[in-house]
Amino acid sequence: MTERTQFAWEGARPDLTGKVVVVIGGSGGVGEGVVRTLVTDGATVVATGRDLSRLADLVANISTVGGGGRLVTEVLDAAGDGLDDEAARLAERYGPFDGVVISVASWGEQGRKPALSLTDAEWDDLIAGNLTSVFRLFRAFVPHTKKSGIVLQLNGMSADLAFPGGAGIALSAAATKSLTRTIAAELGSRGPRVYQVVLGVVRTRARRAAGIDDLGWLDGEEIGAHIAGLVAATSPLVGIALQYHVEKATGPVAGSVRF
Ligand SMILES: NC(=O)c1ccc[n+]([C@@H]2O[C@H](COP(=O)([O-])OP(=O)(O)OC[C@H]3O[C@@H](n4cnc5c(N)ncnc54)[C@H](OP(=O)(O)O)[C@@H]3O)[C@@H](O)[C@H]2O)c1
Incomplete structure (x- = not known):
């Protein structure tokens, strides 16, 4: 059995045997x-x-x-007409879920471009890929998640910061941060627990292949370790809807909003 890496900020690692976690965007860099x-x-x-x-x-x-x-893999398109049916099919096959992680991103075809040069089509595409997709995923998957489970969205620092050349990404990040906090408040103690985790830069396979790397950046594995602690409800941040995982050394920390 592979040794479970302990990260600097971690306590004992949880055992997720018997838990079912959907990672939407699991094929992505994070x-x-x-x-x-x-x-x-x-x-x-x-x-x-x-x-x-x-x-x-x-x-x-x-x-x-x-x-x-x-690990099992499934094709799923957040923009598809049949998303709700797909979520129900996955739940019937594997669920109900102990965790659902939303880790989707869509950079669009336009590349880095100042906000006021975006065409209507590029704007619509960025909103659809980064905001509407997240809304539809919450709506489709929350009903199939256990009351004791979690639904968590991974987000980027552009939720809080200006992002020149990436207006559609940044405004979607800010909007999904707002959306997640509202869903968390609406569900309250009825569950599942809903989390927004804002990440710093991550060391992805694609970045490394392009020669872009920094040992100080987060590894996807330590983000996974934090999520494991939330699924198992062993994390000290279990009651905090808004969280930041930006610094490698510090680990995840609480934002200001509690359930
Ligand atoms: N990379 C970073 O440094 C970084 C830093 C901070 C935060 N984040 C956050 O981490 C999350 C994931 O980013 P990433 O870097 O892993 O992106 P990525 O490598 O581009 O991966 C995105 C994933 O989402 C899937 N996806 C995209 N659109 C989808 C849709 N409409 N329906 C279903 N699946 C869809 C992709 O599948 P296909 O490829 O098959 O389309 C892929 O699995 C994002 O929320 C991002 O804000 C990333």
Whole structure:
């Protein structure tokens, strides 16, 4: 069995044996590390993406992971007409879920571009890919998540900061941060617990392949370790809806909003 890495900020690592966690965007750069940790910790992980070859790469990249967990992959499009039916089908097959992680991002085709040069079509595309998608995923998956479970959205620092050249990304980040906090407040103690985790820069496989790396950046695996603690309800941040995981050394910290 693979040894469970202990991170500087962590207490004892939880055992997720018997837990089912869906990682939407599990084939993405951040998703890969999250999936690796959750499988290592014993969970059954349902990792989704739209692109079959990216899902196959995920399976290949974590094939050496030990632990008692297992990985299954499923194609899922947050923009699809049948999203609610797909969520119900996944729940029937694997659920109800102990955790749902929303880790989707869409950079669009326009590249870095000043806000006022965006066309209507580019604007609509960015909002659809980064904001409407997150709303639809919460709506589809919350009903299939256990009352004791979690639904968590991973977000970026542009939720709070100006992002020149990335207006559509930044405003969607700010809006999904708002959305998540509202859903958390609306569900309250009825559950599932809803979290917004704002991340700093992450060391992804794609960045490393492009020669862009910094040992001070977060690893997807430590983001996964934080999520594991929330699923197991062993994290000291279990009652905090808004969280920041920006500094490697500090680990995750509370934002200002509590349930
Ligand atoms: N990378 C970073 O440094 C960083 C830093 C801070 C925060 N974050 C946050 O981490 C999250 C994930 O980012 P990432 O870097 O991992 O992005 P990524 O590598 O582009 O991966 C995005 C994932 O989302 C999936 N996806 C995109 N649109 C979708 C849709 N409409 N329906 C279903 N799945 C969809 C993609 O699947 P396909 O490829 O198959 O379409 C892929 O699995 C985002 O919320 C981002 O804000 C990332």
